[in-house]
Every structure is written in structure tokens, then in C-alpha cells.
Amino acid sequence: MKVPFNDLKSQHNSLQPQLGEVIKKVIENASFIHGKEVKLFEEEFAKSAGANHCIATGNGTDSLYIAMQALGVRPGDEVITTAHSWIATSETITQSEGRVVFCDTDGETFTIDPLKIEEKITSRTVGIIPVHLYGQPADMDPIMNIASKHNLWVIEDCAQAHQAKYKNRPVGTIGDIGTFSFYPGKNLGAMGDAGGIVTNNSEYAEWISMYARHGGKGRHIIEGINSRMDEIQGAVLRVKLPNLNLWTKKRQRAAAIYDQYLSQFHHIHIPIIAPNRSHSFHSYVIRSSNRDRLKTHLEKHGIATMINYPTALPLLPAYSRFNYKCSDFPIAHKNQSEILSLPIFPEISEQQQLAVIEAIDSFEN
Numbered sequence: 001m002k003v004p005f006n007d008l009k010s011q012h013n014s015l016q017p018q019l020g021e022v023i024k025k026v027i028e029n030a031s032f033i034h035g036k037e038v039k040l041f042e043e044e045f046a047k048s049a050g051a052n053h054c055i056a057t058g059n060g061t062d063s064l065y066i067a068m069q070a071l072g073v074r075p076g077d078e079v080i081t082t083a084h085s086w087i088a089t090s091e092t093i094t095q096s097e098g099r100v101v102f103c104d105t106d107g108e109t110f111t112i113d114p115l116k117i118e119e120k121i122t123s124r125t126v127g128i129i130p131v132h133l134y135g136q137p138a139d140m141d142p143i144m145n146i147a148s149k150h151n152l153w154v155i156e157d158c159a160q161a162h163q164a165k166y167k168n169r170p171v172g173t174i175g176d177i178g179t180f181s182f183y184p185g186k187n188l189g190a191m192g193d194a195g196g197i198v199t200n201n202s203e204y205a206e207w208i209s210m211y212a213r214h215g216g217k218g219r220h221i222i223e224g225i226n227s228r229m230d231e232i233q234g235a236v237l238r239v240k241l242p243n244l245n246l247w248t249k250k251r252q253r254a255a256a257i258y259d260q261y262l263s264q265f266h267h268i269h270i271p272i273i274a275p276n277r278s279h280s281f282h283s284y285v286i287r288s289s290n291r292d293r294l295k296t297h298l299e300k301h302g303i304a305t306m307i308n309y310p311t312a313l314p315l316l317p318a319y320s321r322f323n324y325k326c327s328d329f330p331i332a333h334k335n336q337s338e339i340l341s342l343p344i345f346p347e348i349s350e351q352q353q354l355a356v357i358e359a360i361d362s363f364e365n
């Protein structure tokens with residue numbers, strides 16, 4: 001049996017009539033930007049994310065950049081973030097003329113280790129960007145305590161963690177600002193690029209909605225950028241959003257099935273869910289000391305897998321200017337050669353999962 005890594009086609013098949021209808025309506029109205037679909041999506045997403053405000057943006061990377069502009073990052077300001085993420089998290093710090101300061105992860109959750117944050121703080125530090133990687137919330141209580149002790153802001157990168165919760169609080173509402181991506185493959189995906197920003201702070205919300213739209217309509221009080229969500233994306237996301245809760249539950253159920261079977265195999269480590277957290281399982285990531293051979297073995301059995309990500313951020317050529325050594329980030333460095341993302345998506349069938357499990361079982365370590 002062939003098991004794809006993701007299956008957007010089957011998700012869209014079930015929503016096809018509705019999606020076709022709303023896209024047709026946008027075309028009929030010829031209202032492609034600044035229309036009512038995006039406005040309504042902002043209200044509906046804020047509500048579903050448990051936040052007072054949502055501002056739609058062009059993509060998740062812009063969301064991070066705009067959030068940093070709202071918080072006033074200035075040249076030379078230091079921003080602490082995790083060594084294990086997608087490069088959008090750190091490149092936007094540089095784009096904001098800040099200095100990226102990487103911090104290692106905690107060894108179990110693939111998220112920033114709060115115990116290693118304080119040693120990175122200097123007089124130039126202004127903020128912390130934890131990433132809820134793979135859908136697991138970072139350990140927000142100690143992070144928020146460090147931030148308040150040192151007067152730092154916190155941006156939560158929620159691009160992979162729609163509907164995840166930390167101590168029953170939705171991610172994105174714990175720090176000052178939460179940033180989301182609606183890239184097609186994310187837990188809530190548009191049909192192209194799209195993103196969003198949530199906050200409970202109405203001053204930030206107002207500033208961000210101006211900044212992302214050339215500094216506001218009519219009177220331009222500030223210079224901004226152009227990072228708008230298209231009406232077509234807004235309309236598509238409004239059709240999908242009511243399903244997000246069920247899709248999240250299906251991802252969690254699929255993860256529980258993997259857990260049940262894979263926990264018996266001693267040659268791999270299954271992902272843990274840390275206490276007091278609900279994991280949205282954007283990815284189900286196992287670890288194996290023979291990862292590359294296991295990946296090839298699974299490929300031969302028709303199982304698609306991914307490595308998210310093959311190189312820890314600080315060790316990428318993009319950051320060679322810092323001259324880091326692997327031993328500066330022992331956990332992230334060790335994980336980069338062991339992690340393997342298995343197929344997980346709301347529509348994955350039990351048969352498909354059993355095929356994955358059997359293929360892993362037949363691997364000779």
C-alpha cells in the first residue's frame with residue numbers, strides 16, 4: 001500500500017461543492033482584496049483561537065516580521081529563539097535588523113529549553129520567540145516568567161500549532177503576539193499563501209492592521225508594507241475553519257494509534273506529549289539512530305516520510321557568520337540526524353497507518 005505524506009486532495013474532495021461556490025462568488029463580485037471574506041475570517045479565526053483580535057496577513061513569515069515591527073525591534077536588538085525550527089522563525093529577526101540568538105531545545109519536546117534561555121540574555125535582549133514545533137506547545141510558564149523578570153516580549157510562532165493548548169490556554173494568546181501560517185500543508189491551509197496574527201492587545205492589533213496594509217487606508221500615519229490576505233484565500237479558509245476542531249481530533253487519534261503500536265518497538269523513540277499540553281500533531285516525529293536507513297526502507301515499502309529539518313538552524317550555511325560548533329547546540333544537533341516525520345493528516349486511514357507500522361516493524365535495525 002502506498003501512503004502519502006499528506007493528502008490535500010481528499011480533504012478538498014469532501015469540501016469541493018462549498019469551495020467551488022465561494023470561489024465563484026469572489027469572482028462574480030470581482031472583490032479580490034479588502035473584501036468581506038477576509039474581514040469575516042479575521043473575526044471567526046480570532047474566536048476559534050480564543051484571542052480578542054486577528055489580523056490576516058500574506059503568509060506566516062510576514063506575520064513574524066510584522067509582529068516584530070509592532071514590538072519595535074531596532075537594529076542590534078537581540079532576539080532569542082529555538083535552534084530547531086523552520087528558517088522563517090530566525091530569518092525574520094535578521095530582516096527586522098535584530099540579531100538572532102539561538103537557544104537549544106529540551107531533548108524531549110523539540111521546543112526551546114527554558115532552562116537554557118537566561119544564560120543567553122544580555123543588555124541588548126528584547127524578546128523571545130518560542131516555536132510550538134510539530135504542534136507541541138513550548139513550555140510557556142517558565143518562558144513567560146523569564147520574560148517578565150527581564151522585561152522582554154514574547155512572540156509565539158504557532159505556524160504548526162493551530163488549536164494546541166498549554167494548561168488549557170490556546171497557543172498564541174499566552175505571549176504578547178501569536179503568529180500563524182495558513183500555507184496549504186499546515187493544519188489549517190489555504191489554496192496558496194496566507195497567514196494571520198492574533199493578540200489580546202488592542203493597540204498592537206490596530207497598529208498591525210495599519211502596518212500590514214501600507215500604513216492604513218486613506219490617511220497614512222505610518223509607512224507600512226503590503227501583506228494582505230486575498231479574498232479567495234479568506235473565502236477558502238472560512239469554509240475550512242469549521243472543520244479544524246474535528247481535523248485536530250483526527251490528527252490526535254491518528255497519533256494515539258501510532259503511539260499504541262510503535263511504543264512496542266525498541267529501535268525507535270516515539271514523540272511524547274509533555275504534561276498539561278494538548279498537541280495538535282502537525283507532524284508525528286519519531287527518532288531513530290538509523291534514521292537514513294529507516295527512511296529508505298519505508299520508501300521501498302511505499303511510505304512517504306520527511307525530515308523536518310535536516311539541519312539545525314544555527315548549523316545552516318545561512319548562519320555560518322556566527323561560527324557555531326555542533327556542540328553549542330547538542331540536542332538540536334543530535335536530533336537533526338535522528339528525526340523522521342511519519343505520514344499524519346486528518347484523513348489518514350487505519351489501514352494506511354497499519355501499513356506504516358508494519359513497514360517499521362519489518363526494518364532490521
Ligand SMILES: *Cc1c(COP(=O)(O)O)cnc(C)c1O
Pocket residue numbers: 059060061062085086088089131157159160180181182183193194195
Ligand atoms: C510554515 C512556518 C512558518 C512560515 O509560514 P509561511 O506561511 O510558509 O510563510 C513559520 N514558522 C514555522 C515554524 C513554520 O512551520
